[in-house]
Amino acid sequence: MVCEVCGKMQEAAGKCPECQASMPPFSALRSWAVYSGPVRKAILRLKYMGDIALGEVLSRPLIELVKQLSWKPDLMTPVPASLARRKRRGYNQASMLALPVALGCGITYQPGALVKTKNTPTQVGLTAAERRDNVRGAFQARRHYVEGKSVLVVDDITTSGATIRACADALLRAGARQVYGLTLARAVLENVV
Ligand SMILES: [Zn+2]
Numbered sequence: 001m002v003c004e005v006c007g008k009m010q011e012a013a014g015k016c017p018e019c020q021a022s023m024p025p026f027s028a029l030r031s032w033a034v035y036s037g038p039v040r041k042a043i044l045r046l047k048y049m050g051d052i053a054l055g056e057v058l059s060r061p062l063i064e065l066v067k068q069l070s071w072k073p074d075l076m077t078p079v080p081a082s083l084a085r086r087k088r089r090g091y092n093q094a095s096m097l098a099l100p101v102a103l104g105c106g107i108t109y110q111p112g113a114l115v116k117t118k119n120t121p122t123q124v125g126l127t128a129a130e131r132r133d134n135v136r137g138a139f140q141a142r143r144h145y146v147e148g149k150s151v152l153v154v155d156d157i158t159t160s161g162a163t164i165r166a167c168a169d170a171l172l173r174a175g176a177r178q179v180y181g182l183t184l185a186r187a188v189l190e191n192v193v
Helices: 017-021 037-048 053-068 083-089 093-105 128-135 162-173
Strands: 028-034 075-078 114-116 139-141 150-158 178-186
Touching: 028 053, 037 053, 037 093, 037 150, 037 178, 053 093, 053 178, 075 093, 093 150, 114 162, 128 162, 139 162, 150 162, 162 178
Parallel strands: 028 178, 075 150, 150 178
Antiparallel strands: 114 139
16 A cells, blocks of 8 residues: 555555655655566666657556546646756656656646756665755746646656655745656665666
């Protein structure tokens, strides 16, 4: 079972202790798979080896997941990469997932809803608290796209939920009505590359 809000694995139904203590800025966060085995390999290929066709393949289970959830987002946006990272890699792997999911679910795709304004170091090897500090204030949302809207943010992996949380903070500040998070995989801190 998973926490009904943050999607973290737990024994019981309902909210996890952290969400009971302090609700995250997003309404819900869900992931399709655990970050290990073939899913991990596929994400690494998508992310570091330029195998962008994999995005379309990996979007299929996400489309099914979105269809099962009762979310009714007005638009979908990928977690943006910093300009430096985009230039180095040539693409943003989150967009490679978000675009086909938006098309498959009939949800408006708006890649310009969020911008990354801070060049953050990689989250790899950081604790949950360090991750939160690392991405705090790293994103800004464009009000004219998101005001009054329910927004679904898409990323490849979530670990502590810090990135989706920072995106949700930015979106709500810019007037979004509600934010959901969707990632392909969920990692536990210990098994992140
Ligand atoms: Zn929770």
